[in-house]
């Protein structure tokens with residue numbers, strides 16, 4: 001790792017430019033290898049700096065505002081934001097200021113702004129940390145806050161923003177024995193049987209990883225299969241399966257799983273996960289709308305806005321503007337209708353999305369009920385889940401502000417749809 005931290009900070013600033021200037025997601029950037037040239041430790045540091053800054057963007061801007069008469073170009077502004085977040089979170093002033101001055105001096109067209117960078121960050125080092133603590137949790141951008149306030153109310157959204165700012169702990173799903181996994185990893189058991197680990201280091205170095213005793217899965221993401229409640233011997237179809245967290249849960253129940261995903265690279269990860277955990281599933285790379293057959297049960301984890309995962313992906317509200325979601329909502333409707341045709345009479349479909357938008361949850365189910373006379377909603381409440389989270393149309397709504405005292409959960413919508421016999 002570089003002693004100065006300059007390469008990691010240069011990369012963090014580059015990623016912020018891409019997210020905030022070009023609307024690209026961090027996952028796309030990491031997948032495209034933007035950090036591959038850095039040493040492994042610098043990669044983790046660059047990603048963490050970019051994520052921390054995105055999570056704290058509103059606070060950083062408020063702190064910087066009073067030291068800037070006008071906004072500098074985006075790259076320099078992003079360098080100031082990274083520096084401000086580090087300083088306000090307690091990093092040593094000397095190292096941060098010098099490194100960010102160096103980062104700006106290396107920018108082709110903006111090197112002359114290194115003096116400004118030095119002056120502003122010195123002022124932030126002096127008064128920023130105290131002011132930081134008094135600021136509110138950063139708000140979601142308007143394009144997303146508006147519809148969410150309309151759906152859940154201003155108070156709930158305020159609580160979700162607090163949860164987003166806190167970030168997400170590491171949750172594990174045990175293959176067979178949650179208590180043993182909690183003991184081995186130093187984690188705590190959550191009410192639904194997930195294991196929560198605070199201050200986790202490198203995941204692949206944790207006890208039980210090589211043995212395949214568990215996999216990483218947010219506690220909320222484990223609930224759809226708990227709602228499906230597959231039993232040994234059942235034929236279960238897992239549509240939109242990659243990277244396979246739910247496939248492994250279904251397989252661990254003893255059911256025969258057929259997992260489908262249209263992405264070959266993501267399906268490769270399902271295969272690797274199954275090998276590590278010693279679980280079995282038939283894997284099909286195909287558009288879910290082309291699948292044929294008849295199954296006892298089907299899980300449809302449809303592609304969606306992923307707005308339920310913002311604790312973990314603080315880039316999302318800044319990279320997107322909502323214009324992409326209409327196509328996804330249409331696709332979800334097509335997927336529900338096709339999945340329904342694959343469920344045998346008397347069978348069940350669990351539909352879920354990691355979204356906070358009712359259009360990708362409650363409204364989809366209201367509409368599906370109008371299209372299918374043989375469909376009823378009958379969502380059971382799994383152990384440890386609050387029955388008050390069942391919604392008026394009969395689904396289950398999970399939100400980031402739930403389990404606040406335990407560290408929150410991702411946002412999810414889940415509904416079990418039963419087919420007449």
Ligand SMILES: C[S@@+](CC[C@H](N)C(=O)[O-])C[C@H]1O[C@@H](n2cnc3c(N)ncnc32)[C@H](O)[C@@H]1O
Nearest residue numbers: 240241242243244245246261262263287288301
């Ligand atoms: C929310 S993720 C699924 C997460 C997964 N169920 C899990 O628990 O690990 C959505 C997945 O849908 C896949 N997908 C999107 N459109 C699809 C389609 N038309 N047919 C099949 N898979 C699709 C994506 O490749 C992505 O892997």
